[in-house]
Structure formats: structure tokens, C-alpha cells
Amino acid sequence: MSHSQSKSVTKAWGEVKQSAVKNRNFQKNGKNSSDYQQALSGLNATEYQASQTGIYIENLSFTYPNSDSAILKNINLTIHPNEMIVLVGENGAGKTTLAKLLCRLYDPSQGAIIWNGQDLRSLPLEDLRSRIDVVMQDYARFPTTVRENVAFGNLPKIQDDEAIREAIAEAGLARVIEKLDHGLETLLGKQLEGGIDLSGGQWQRLAMARALLRLSPAELLILDEPTANLDPKTEHEIYNILRSLAKGRIAVVVSHRLALAKLADRVVVLEHGQIIEVGTHDELIALGGQYHLMFTRQASSYN
Numbered sequence: 001m002s003h004s005q006s007k008s009v010t011k012a013w014g015e016v017k018q019s020a021v022k023n024r025n026f027q028k029n030g031k032n033s034s035d036y037q038q039a040l041s042g043l044n045a046t047e048y049q050a051s052q053t054g055i056y057i058e059n060l061s062f063t064y065p066n067s068d069s070a071i072l073k074n075i076n077l078t079i080h081p082n083e084m085i086v087l088v089g090e091n092g093a094g095k096t097t098l099a100k101l102l103c104r105l106y107d108p109s110q111g112a113i114i115w116n117g118q119d120l121r122s123l124p125l126e127d128l129r130s131r132i133d134v135v136m137q138d139y140a141r142f143p144t145t146v147r148e149n150v151a152f153g154n155l156p157k158i159q160d161d162e163a164i165r166e167a168i169a170e171a172g173l174a175r176v177i178e179k180l181d182h183g184l185e186t187l188l189g190k191q192l193e194g195g196i197d198l199s200g201g202q203w204q205r206l207a208m209a210r211a212l213l214r215l216s217p218a219e220l221l222i223l224d225e226p227t228a229n230l231d232p233k234t235e236h237e238i239y240n241i242l243r244s245l246a247k248g249r250i251a252v253v254v255s256h257r258l259a260l261a262k263l264a265d266r267v268v269v270l271e272h273g274q275i276i277e278v279g280t281h282d283e284l285i286a287l288g289g290q291y292h293l294m295f296t297r298q299a300s301s302y303n
């Protein structure tokens with residue numbers, strides 16, 4: 001072992017001993033070891049709690065491969081268990097990019113995403129994917145049957161007609177599917193001979209039925225623009241679906257429709273890749289900042 005290696009081993013051992021002493025002192029002072037771990041982590045109590053049982057995004061920055069400008073810059077955010085977060089912001093603010101990082105389509109260029117105490121990068125990809133339900137803006141439209149579209153990625157339920165029909169009904173598609181000549185066996189997609197095409201909103205509902213069918217296994221729900229293809233009249237119906245989708249797990253929803261932000265436990269406002277405001281709808285309205293401005297603008301355009 002070289003001199004410098006031996007010096008660094010001695011230093012590391014010194015740190016271990018120091019921690020052991022600190023730990024004993026914590027115990028003497030009546031602190032439990034989780035307090036101790038929190039003190040060591042350098043996080044405050046809320047952040048530490050989220051890093052262990054929710055999602056903790058720490059100093060995250062991200063630049064797309066083959067690009068030189070950072071799309072997300074120094075994002076710090078804690079998401080608590082069962083919390084529903086809505087990400088809002090102007091076009092290009094980085095909302096979808098953040099959603100993509102949460103499902104690990106990309107890794108952060110700097111910083112980390114910690115879920116239940118583990119860095120996303122340390123979780124086997126397959127495990128991670130099975131714990132996340134994603135309905136993205138360009139949600140998948142599979143050129144196959146209704147049944148397979150709903151049960152995609154969910155082999156145990158593919159023959160479970162009752163569960164499939166229930167998910168379809170909950171997503172508000174029961175009448176549309178009933179009218180099809182071959183019911184669940186109807187082929188979808190113009191590219192297939194005899195295939196039926198659905199409207200944008202119907203495809204979107206089908207994607208929701210897929211997420212609803214998978215409701216129990218996935219712990220995290222990511223929805224990108226769930227109301228993009230729906231007219232404002234049917235939106236309230238989608239809000240109800242969203243509530244049942246989000247129940248009992250973390251939900252991160254990207255949306256331009258600020259009426260949806262009212263449903264969230266907290267709203268996160270992104271601007272040019274940075275978080276500029278975080279709070280409940282009421283708090284952000286009272287703040288009178290960017291969210292307030294966006295909300296009033298949108299409300300007046302609807303009126």
C-alpha cells in the first residue's frame with residue numbers, strides 16, 4: 001500500500017470512529033439512530049423524511065445528450081408519500097424532462113433523485129419500471145386489440161375480462177367499447193386491416209384504463225398532460241379519474257390546465273428549468289407571483 005493510500009485509509013477509519021462516537025453520544029442524549037442518520041445526512045428533518053419514504057430530488061441539473069445547455073438547473077424538491085404534485089410552467093420550461101428523469105429515461109447530469117432512501121441509479125431498471133405507471137403526452141397507441149392495449153405490460157390480467165372492463169368503465173370508455181363489433185377483441189389503429197381508429201381523447205382514456213388496471217402494483221404515477229386531448233367539458237370527469245389513479249401513492253402530473261393544479265396537494269412552478277414557486281394552489285394565488293398570473297390569464301381565457 002502506498003503512503004498516500006495508507007493516509008486515506010487512516011483518514012477514512014478516523015471518520016468511522018468519529019461517527020461511532022457521535023452515534024453513542026446521540027444515544028446517550030436519548031436520540032434514536034434515525035435522528036443520527038438525519039444529522040449525518042446534512043438534510044433537515046423534512047428532507048430526510050422524504051428521502052427515506054418519498055422522493056427527494058437533490059440539486060438536480062440535466063443537459064440532454066448532444067446538447068450544451070442545461071434544461072433543468074439546481075432542482076431541489078421533496079415529494080411526500082401519497083402526495084399529488086402538479087408541475088406547471090410555460091412551454092419548454094422543463095416539466096416533461098423532469099417527468100422523464102423520474103422514470104429514469106435519463107439520469108441527472110448532476111445531483112440525484114432519491115426514492116425511499118435509494119438513488120434511482122442504484123435500483124435495477126426492471127424493478128423501477130414495475131413500480132412506476134406512466135401516461136406520457138405521446139402515450140402509446142398500440143396497433144393491436146382493445147384488450148391488449150389495456151392489459152399491455154400486465155400479463156397476469158390479460159384474460160381477466162372483469163378487471164379490464166372495470167378499468168375501461170372507470171376511464172369513461174365503456175360506451176365506446178360496447179359499440180365496437182368485436183368488443184375487447186376489436187383491432188385498433190388505422191394501419192391494421194379492419195382496424196378502428198379512436199379519437200385523441202379516446203386513446204388518452206385508453207391509456208388511463210391501462211394505468212387503472214395496473215393500479216395496485218405501481219407506487220408512483222406519472223401523468224404528462226392527461227387532459228391535452230379533452231375538451232374542457234369532459235375535464236371534470238377526468239379529474240375524478242385522476243383522483244382514483246393518484247390515491248394511495250405519489251402522483252406527479254404535468255399539466256397546462258391550471259384547474260387541475262387545484263386538485264394537487266402542491267403545485268410546482270418551473271421557469272427556464274428552475275423551480276420558482278412551490279405551494280398549494282391557495283398559497284400560490286395569495287403569493288401573487290407567476291402562478292397567480294398564469295391562473296388569472298387562463299381563467300379569463302376560459303370565461
Ligand SMILES: Nc1ncnc2c1ncn2[C@@H]1O[C@H](COP(=O)(O)OP(=O)(O)OP(=O)(O)O)[C@@H](O)[C@H]1O
Binds near residue numbers: 067090
Ligand atoms: N430529446 C431532447 N433533446 C434535446 N432537447 C430536448 C429534448 N426533449 C426536449 N428538449 C428541450 O428541452 C426543453 C424543455 O422541454 P420539455 O418538454 O421538458 O418542456 P415542457 O415544460 O414539458 O414544455 P411543454 O409545456 O411545451 O410540453 C425544450 O427546450 C426542448 O426543446
